Amino acid sequence: MRFSRLMAVAGASVLVLGASACSSTGGKPDSNGGGGMGAGSADTPRATIAMITHEVPGDSFWDLVRKGAETAAKKDNIELRYSNDPEAPNQANLVQTAVDSGVQGIAITLAKPDAMKSVVEAATAKGIPVVAFNAGADAWQAMGVKEFFGQDEYIAGQGAGKRLAAEGAKKAICVIQEQGHVGLESRCAGVKNAFPATEVLNVNGKDMPSVESTITAKLQQDPGVDYIVTLGAPFAMTAVQSVKNAGSKAKVGTFDTNAALVNAIKGGDVQWAVDQQPFLQGYLAVDSLWLYLNNGNVLGGGQPTLTGPSFIDKTNIDAVAKYAEAGTR
Secondary structure, eight states, X not given: OHHHHHHHHHHHXXXXXXXXXXXXXXXXXXXXXXXXXXXXXXXXXXXXXXEEEOOOXXXXXXXXXXXXXXXXXXXXTEEEEEEEOSSHHHHHHHHHHHHHHTOSEXXXXXXXXXXXXXXXXXXXXXXXXXXXXXXXXXXTXXXXXXXXXXXXXXXXXXXXXXXXXXXXXXXXXXXXXXXXXXXXXXXXXXXXXXXXXXXXXXXOTTOHHHHXXXXXXXXXXXXTOOEEEESSHHHHHHHXXXXXXXXXXXXXXXXXXXXXXXXXXXXXXXOEEEEOOHHHHHHHHHHHHXXXXXXXXXXXXXXXXXXXXXXXXXXXXXXXXXXXXXXXX
């Protein structure tokens, strides 16, 4: 029930904002469309918003987040300053830099919330609204963050675990590419809760050859593993190669999508993906700050605004493919 209600809030905000967008030179939608996804642009005062994430360079997931954020920023007359660092202390430093520069709003990810607490407090003390997205669904409220956009990672993990059981899996490994990342740990915990025959395998997500060799070695060591669950699309593609290297018959399922994964699902190399709609997360993070700055609106009623999970597989991949080709899914 709560899931349905929050998804309705997210969807309604996009539709209403799209309908009410107006141009910078009048009050009517821009009929020429412009860039992004063709929305008109707002005539509200120019504002600067910083978006700081824990993106690991090369992870295509964040391209989708950033495109969503840029689409909202263009529509809302926002200057978007995007920066990232996978190391929590460095990410916190980027947030502090944004605070010191006097931005009007900040959107952050909370992969390691403890490292971000003091800089969120610094922003709040200066009256800068902070929203969170993607990671930190269990931490944002206690930190004084106004809104959260993402999925409940534990529930998403349970959904994946139930799918393993329904497909008749015997033993699975859940591959975590960044140990200590609260969202990734929650995903695997949810998988294991719904499918107890799951073993967590930690890998170094910054070194793909190492990821490939670690998964290959695990499959060779334990031929009983018949399903691999990865927590990001690039790691799913690496797991597919590991299966081939090991001469294994293990199937691969994953969290998150990218354009390459579309073909992998179509071809049967990957069975399914759990989609949390990263484009929507980036879009809503920026758009919600615009709403707050210009109308005092806060989405979610004190609860997270959920953007997932949903499953993408052969039954619906064609509907998603055209958006993946455009770089928005």
